[in-house]
Amino acid sequence: MSTPGYHGCYLRVDVTSGESQRIAIDESALRNYLGGSGLGVYLLLREGAATADPLSPEAPLAFVYSPLVGSPLTTSAKFAVVGRSPLTHRINDSLSSSHFAIAGKRTGCDALLVVGRAKEPSILIVDDGQARLEPAGALWGLDCPAAELQLRARLGADYQVAVIGPAGERQVRFATISHDGRHAGRGGSGAVLGAKNIKAIAVRGTQRTAWHSPAELVALAKQLSEKSFGPATAKYRELGTATNLLVFNRLGALPTRNFQQGTFAGAEALSPEQMVLGREKTRASCAACTIGCEHIYGLRTTGEKSAGVRMEYESLFALGPLCNVGDADTVLAAARRCDELGLDTISTGGTIAFAMECVERGLLDEPWLQFGDGPSLLRAIEAIGRREGLGNLAAEGSRRMALVIGKDAIAFAPQVKGLEIPGYEPRALQTMALGFAVGSRGADHNRSGAYEVDFSESTDRRRPGLEAAHAAVETEDRAALMDSLILCKFLRGVFVDFFAEASEMLNLVTGWNTTPAELRQTARRIVTAKKHFNVLAGWKPGEDTLPARFFNNPLPGDPAATMTPAGLQALIEAYNTARGWTSDGYPSVEQLSGLGEVVP
Amino acid sequence: MTVIVELFGVARQCAGVAKTEAQGARLGDVLVDLAGRFPRLAAECIDGSRLRHGYLANLNGARFIRDPATVVAPGDSLLILATDAGG
Ligand code: SF4
Numbered sequence: 001m002s003t004p005g006y007h008g009c010y011l012r013v014d015v016t017s018g019e020s021q022r023i024a025i026d027e028s029a030l031r032n033y034l035g036g037s038g039l040g041v042y043l044l045l046r047e048g049a050a051t052a053d054p055l056s057p058e059a060p061l062a063f064v065y066s067p068l069v070g071s072p073l074t075t076s077a078k079f080a081v082v083g084r085s086p087l088t089h090r091i092n093d094s095l096s097s098s099h100f101a102i103a104g105k106r107t108g109c110d111a112l113l114v115v116g117r118a119k120e121p122s123i124l125i126v127d128d129g130q131a132r133l134e135p136a137g138a139l140w141g142l143d144c145p146a147a148e149l150q151l152r153a154r155l156g157a158d159y160q161v162a163v164i165g166p167a168g169e170r171q172v173r174f175a176t177i178s179h180d181g182r183h184a185g186r187g188g189s190g191a192v193l194g195a196k197n198i199k200a201i202a203v204r205g206t207q208r209t210a211w212h213s214p215a216e217l218v219a220l221a222k223q224l225s226e227k228s229f230g231p232a233t234a235k236y237r238e239l240g241t242a243t244n245l246l247v248f249n250r251l252g253a254l255p256t257r258n259f260q261q262g263t264f265a266g267a268e269a270l271s272p273e274q275m276v277l278g279r280e281k282t283r284a285s286c287a288a289c290t291i292g293c294e295h296i297y298g299l300r301t302t303g304e305k306s307a308g309v310r311m312e313y314e315s316l317f318a319l320g321p322l323c324n325v326g327d328a329d330t331v332l333a334a335a336r337r338c339d340e341l342g343l344d345t346i347s348t349g350g351t352i353a354f355a356m357e358c359v360e361r362g363l364l365d366e367p368w369l370q371f372g373d374g375p376s377l378l379r380a381i382e383a384i385g386r387r388e389g390l391g392n393l394a395a396e397g398s399r400r401m402a403l404v405i406g407k408d409a410i411a412f413a414p415q416v417k418g419l420e421i422p423g424y425e426p427r428a429l430q431t432m433a434l435g436f437a438v439g440s441r442g443a444d445h446n447r448s449g450a451y452e453v454d455f456s457e458s459t460d461r462r463r464p465g466l467e468a469a470h471a472a473v474e475t476e477d478r479a480a481l482m483d484s485l486i487l488c489k490f491l492r493g494v495f496v497d498f499f500a501e502a503s504e505m506l507n508l509v510t511g512w513n514t515t516p517a518e519l520r521q522t523a524r525r526i527v528t529a530k531k532h533f534n535v536l537a538g539w540k541p542g543e544d545t546l547p548a549r550f551f552n553n554p555l556p557g558d559p560a561a562t563m564t565p566a567g568l569q570a571l572i573e574a575y576n577t578a579r580g581w582t583s584d585g586y587p588s589v590e591q592l593s594g595l596g597e598v599v600p
Numbered sequence: 601m602t603v604i605v606e607l608f609g610v611a612r613q614c615a616g617v618a619k620t621e622a623q624g625a626r627l628g629d630v631l632v633d634l635a636g637r638f639p640r641l642a643a644e645c646i647d648g649s650r651l652r653h654g655y656l657a658n659l660n661g662a663r664f665i666r667d668p669a670t671v672v673a674p675g676d677s678l679l680i681l682a683t684d685a686g687g
Binding site: 230231235246313423449451460491492516 | 609667679682686
């Protein structure tokens with residue numbers, strides 16, 4: 001009898017042979033790693049995945065559910081896709097949402113782990129715990145939305161599907177996995193699936209997990225839903241994440257022209273406040289969510305009702321200001337094309353903006369690719385998704401591209417550990433700069449919420465003291481717990497004491513007696529497990545840094561926004577010390593032994 | 601004493617303007633003045649002389665402030681925005 005909330009096993013499918021195995025996960029591992037990102041890194045360590053080439057058959061890719069999936073708790077219908085990133089060669093955990101999580105868990109396992117390489121392009125079908133492969137046939141080559149639609153038409157609407165687009169098939173290193181238009185976006189999980197010759201995974205099932213205290217859980221879920229309608233989430237409900245654009249622009253924190261500026265002259269026209277004028281806009285949400293942060297805009301150029309585009313701040317910044325493109329319809333079309341091809345919008349925009357600057361500096365002979373030129377942005381996206389011409393090099397991401405170009409290109413390639421930097425200008429938000437530098441999967445605003453420290457009265461965002469490192473650790477710990485339970489981060493503002501409230505939820509589902517202190521330890525264990533994975537994968541302290549462009553080079557118009565290598569290094573050491581690691585970032589022997597049997 | 605108030609996101613939606621002027625020598629006074637003139641803004645973002653949970657102020661694009669006693673100077677720009685900068 002497994003713990004309530006869990007099935008107590010994962011399904012390991014070898015797509016080379018087509019064989020599958022249910023492998024037990026003992027309760028102590030579930031309690032130590034919970035689900036989602038945490039359980040994912042545990043499974044990867046257990047599989048010895050840190051040294052496998054991410055695009056080789058040996059590399060595992062795990063789809064991990066969580067104890068809260070299927071519960072009435074708002075925003076809990078989420079899953080993590082965890083593997084070694086082909087972009088960074090470090091741990092990669094990208095999250096996605098909705099019915100795939102619910103149906104996947106109902107197949108009767110807490111995770112689906114895929115290894116091998118199918119002999120032909122295939123679909124992996126998991127039907128109530130039974131796995132089989134079918135030829136992908138005509139689905140191979142289709143864009144994400146068409147592939148999802150056709151596969152569900154073929155298998156039946158009771159299947160939920162996750163697919164890759166042409167970018168994943170061609171192993172673009174920042175290809176995504178799409179489910180119902182939402183993407184497990186960062187780090188190239190789509191390329192890993194493409195390298196396995198798997199176009200799509202389809203899941204359905206009937207196996208529900210029990211809850212330990214159903215009546216109390218339902219009551220708690222009701223309270224949480226009520227709180228989710230309050231002011232802490234109003235931003236997401238009313239305007240969505242895109243409303244960051246004008247705020248960041250006003251603060252000089254909006255990355256523009258490949259991080260050459262912190263403000264964008266065309267920001268007002270691109271803002272959701274303006275974009276909504278004269279075009280259709282609808283709102284949507286993931287399954288089991290009471291917030292509904294998705295704002296979907298129509299394209300004025302096509303006028304098609306079906307042409308709606310989910311517009312998030314990160315897509316907007318990366319395909320707009322970062323490339324110096326200010327035409328809203330072009331940016332919407334660019335975001336839609338990325339979604340169709342299955343491309344991470346941040347890495348796509350970052351790599352194209354980098355290429356544009358290379359052209360501007362005479363390092364790349366592609367005169368058609370210019371900052372501010374919408375048609376060349378769209379052409380570049382298409383070329384990357386199909387690995388054609390310059391797109392073949394850009395499909396490798398900005399770091400590899402810079403190393404091929406040579407000269408000093410690596411100094412302004414907008415990446416950390418190979419992952420392109422999200423829309424938070426590091427010099428204007430220097431606690432976030434720390435978060436980017438130490439991030440286990442590279443420059444990352446999802447696993448570290450260090451920008452919260454910059455957006456507070458306790459810190460000078462352009463000159464944070466060392467105490468900011470402690471606050472950054474706190475945001476990372478909370479994110480580790482949210483990503484493992486899993487709950488949506490847009491809910492975080494409604495919690496007064498997150499660790500205590502999380503403990504209550506988890507106990508009602510599982511029957512455990514976790515305490516807030518235990519969950520804090522759990523979060524720290526998960527962060528350390530990711531670090532351990534990275535050390536095994538070849539991590540060295542020198543990669544916890546930012547591109548040279550950000551040092552001793554103030555933001556134009558904001559001399560206070562200056563960062564020095566020594567200043568960042570001091571924050572990094574304070575961060576490492578706060579984690580209990582050595583000052584250069586290695587976990588202690590004692591911490592490694594706390595990871596459990598995954599450390600021999 | 602007049603300060604310039606810049607509103608962002610939901611605060612802008614509620615006030616119906618992107619920018620306005622307000623009177624006050626401290627953050628709390630400015631908020632009281634705004635609340636008197638923009639009832640929807642008051643309902644969503646302001647509680648007496650304080651910003652409600654979920655909202656934050658920034659002085660001149662530099663320092664984030666929340667304490668109603670914070671002194672503001674004539675001509676200062678006071679930004680009102682959501683606390684959560686998640687993207
Ligand atoms: S807040 Fe947005 S991302 Fe989070 S679960 Fe709801 S709809 Fe999905």
